[in-house]
Amino acid sequence: MKAVLCKAFGPADSLVLEEVASPVPKPSEVLIDIHAAGVNFPDTLIIEGKYQFKPPFPFSPGGEAAGVVAAVGDKVRHLKPGDRVIALTGWGSFAEQIAVSAERVLPIPASLDFTTAAAFGMTYGTSMHALRQRAALQAGETLLVLGASGGVGLAAVEIGKALGARVIAAASSAEKLAVARAAGADELLNYAEEDLRERLKALTGGQGVDVVYDPVGGQLSEPAFRSLGWNGRHLVIGFASGSIPALPANLPLLKGAAMVGVFWGAFVARQPQDNLANFQQLFRWHAEGRLKPLVSQTYPLEHASEAIARLAARQALGKLVVQVR
Incomplete structure (x- = not known):
């Protein structure tokens, strides 16, 4: 599969696109075929070693993804292959596939296309937790x-x-x-x-x-x-x-x-049922037309570094999204 990789801490233009092995899900993980990935401020920090988490090299940035479940681990019960989902990944979403803990994956309603869903999870999840x-x-x-x-x-x-x-x-x-x-x-x-x-x-x-x-x-x-x-x-x-x-x-x-x-990331891990309830309400508001995520620009996977650089320069309105498929 193709993935955007950070091989050493540095600016966005130091990222490279390479072929890497596809991940294999562990018993409590799901494998997702990524269709779109949201670009967020932590992406600008994690590639420069300024974020609270420092993944081992090489790693792919990208803290949220939307796509289709390709496979599930033996212990996963609430998801199945073919499900449309969003995932809070932390990093790794600027790639064609990702294996992620099933607790960090939520089914998405039919009203959300993949681009909108990729722009939805982290921003609305964070703001809902903050305000509620x-x-x-x-x-x-x-x-x-x-x-x-x-x-x-x-x-x-x-x-x-x-x-x-x-x-x-x-x-x-x-x-x-x-x-x-x-x-x-x-x-x-x-x-x-x-x-x-x-x-x-x-x-x-x-x-x-x-x-x-x-x-x-x-x-x-x-x-x-x-x-x-x-x-x-x-x-x-x-x-x-x-x-x-x-x-x-x-x-x-x-x-x-x-x-x-x-x-919010710690809240998701520590209070998954409260996070699920938040998203159920958010999905209802979206279906009612009360939430209208703004995606101002999309980028193909090979230009993901440009999206990160634009966000770092504070030039983005709403959300930027990387189109993987």
Whole structure:
């Protein structure tokens, strides 16, 4: 089979496409013929040795895939060959096949094509877990989404609206904010042109927001945290800015507020039934037309490195997807 390989830590243009042996599933694994694979921010980190996991060389990046089950291990009961599925793989999805633990594989409904499904799992899974389990977002609360035009950001906008929240989308350009508006955002904030705190004071009547969804980090995190209201929750999703912020410890104290970590991958492993329930709800919302994943560009497998480079440069709107078949 063909696979995009990382043989040494480096930039995206150091990846190579090669023929490798097809994997053989273990008793608790399934073998998937990959049709499409989503591109995510961890892909930009894992190839440079900056992610929390460092697979042995050579490895293929690609943390999520959509495809068809080709074979199942002896202990797998809920999946069978021919099933259409999505998989949280961690890495390895920029390839024609992958063997992955059956616990990390979910059947997908007929309403999802493979390209959309490949753009669905990680972004919507992360945002659903963040807003439902970690923030306990309630109808009528105000949600601020930073980086609202990216994959997880747009998912958070849509899920926030589905949960009944008022959503303020924040991004760095009018083009990005237009995408967030199309996803259902109630209010827009351009933090390249407006003072974040002052604009949020105006939008909330000085009360502050209830929840901050923060996949950006860097210089935006502290003013966003300072814009929380009483009992606010600041969700730490990631650090797309490349900088991990350090917040004064008195800020949570003064607001009775919480900084809450979101590690969806660990949640999937530790609470698989809760993750399944999340996806069942997400699939229902998608069937109802309330979730509309935005795939702005697709790439053939041989150009997967270009997709990773584009995402690393923060040039992507919504999701980028690698078409494997």
